[in-house]
Amino acid sequence: MKKNTDYSLYLCTDEDLMSTQTVEECVELAVRGGCTVIQLREKKLTTREFYHTAQNVLKITRKYNVPLIINDRADIAMAVGADGVHVGQKDLPANVVRKMLGPDKIIGVSCATPEEAVKAAADSADYLGAGAVFPTGTKSDTRPVTRDTLIKITGSVSIPVVAIGGVNRLTAPGLRGTGIKGLAVVSAVAAQPDISAAAAEMLKIYKNL
Numbered sequence: 045m046k047k048n049t050d051y052s053l054y055l056c057t058d059e060d061l062m063s064t065q066t067v068e069e070c071v072e073l074a075v076r077g078g079c080t081v082i083q084l085r086e087k088k089l090t091t092r093e094f095y096h097t098a099q100n101v102l103k104i105t106r107k108y109n110v111p112l113i114i115n116d117r118a119d120i121a122m123a124v125g126a127d128g129v130h131v132g133q134k135d136l137p138a139n140v141v142r143k144m145l146g147p148d149k150i151i152g153v154s155c156a157t158p159e160e161a162v163k164a165a166a167d168s169a170d171y172l173g174a175g176a177v178f179p180t181g182t183k184s185d186t187r188p189v190t191r192d193t194l195i196k197i198t199g200s201v202s203i204p205v206v207a208i209g210g211v212n213r214l215t216a217p218g219l220r221g222t223g224i225k226g227l228a229v230v231s232a233v234a235a236q237p238d239i240s241a242a243a244a245e246m247l248k249i250y251k252n253l
Contacts, residue, residue: 046127046150049111050080051171051206051226053247055233056115057084057101058182062234068100070234075108077243079233080226083130083152085115098124111150118144128152130173133160138167154208156187158200165201172201173228176209177219182230183209191222198223213245220253 055074062070071082082105084098098112098120105112111127114120118141121129128150129141136144138153145151153164154173161172174197176186186209189197198205207219208228216227227250236242 046111046148046170049150049170049204051204052080052250053078053233053243054081054083054173054206054208054226054228055079055243056182056208056228056230057082057086058230058234059086059088061182061231063237063239067097068104070239071101072104073239074233074243075105075110077233077240078247079110079243080247081111081113083113083115083228084126085130091117091120094120095123098126102126113150113152121145121149128170130154138164138169142168152206155197156189157193158196161197161201161205165203169203171204171206171225172197173206173208174198174224175207175228177207178210178215180210180230191218194219194222194224213249216246216249217253224253226250 057067064070102112102124113128113130114126115130116135118129130152132154138151150170152171153169155161175189177189204225206226206228207224211227211229212232233242
């Protein structure tokens, strides 16, 4: 799965934003609609709650052959056998996570500059999440990434770069020509009344970039 990972539509979960009652329901509807990667990002759960939720979500992503990435928590990823981990600039370095998880797992790193991108790639990251490419209310500690910076980031590395931050059906077309390999979304899919339809629409937009 790692070598052939399709990053086209990458959903980050957020229990506070989703239109469903459970994370599991949100994820299933999202992958039915076309989400190609799921990142479990639930900051408010206890470690035990996160573990059990990850177990449940992994059953769903396995059914649809979609990779499950765990945000920050390499220990949770290892405990449930998830497909990988995504880390930020304040988390464990990618090369350390690689030693923990081994060569076959997917490791993603958040970046906002070409220098961070090059460092992450050198540290054996498999993909990058670059952002925030647009203003976003989902996270309060984001750093803005201009279109020019995004182009420099994608041009500085050979690994896939996914654009994140304020990406929705209205803003995504502005990413045409930047060299990205996918759209990372939260509320553009998870918060919509029809999650599957929203995912299908966002996937179509990406394919037309």
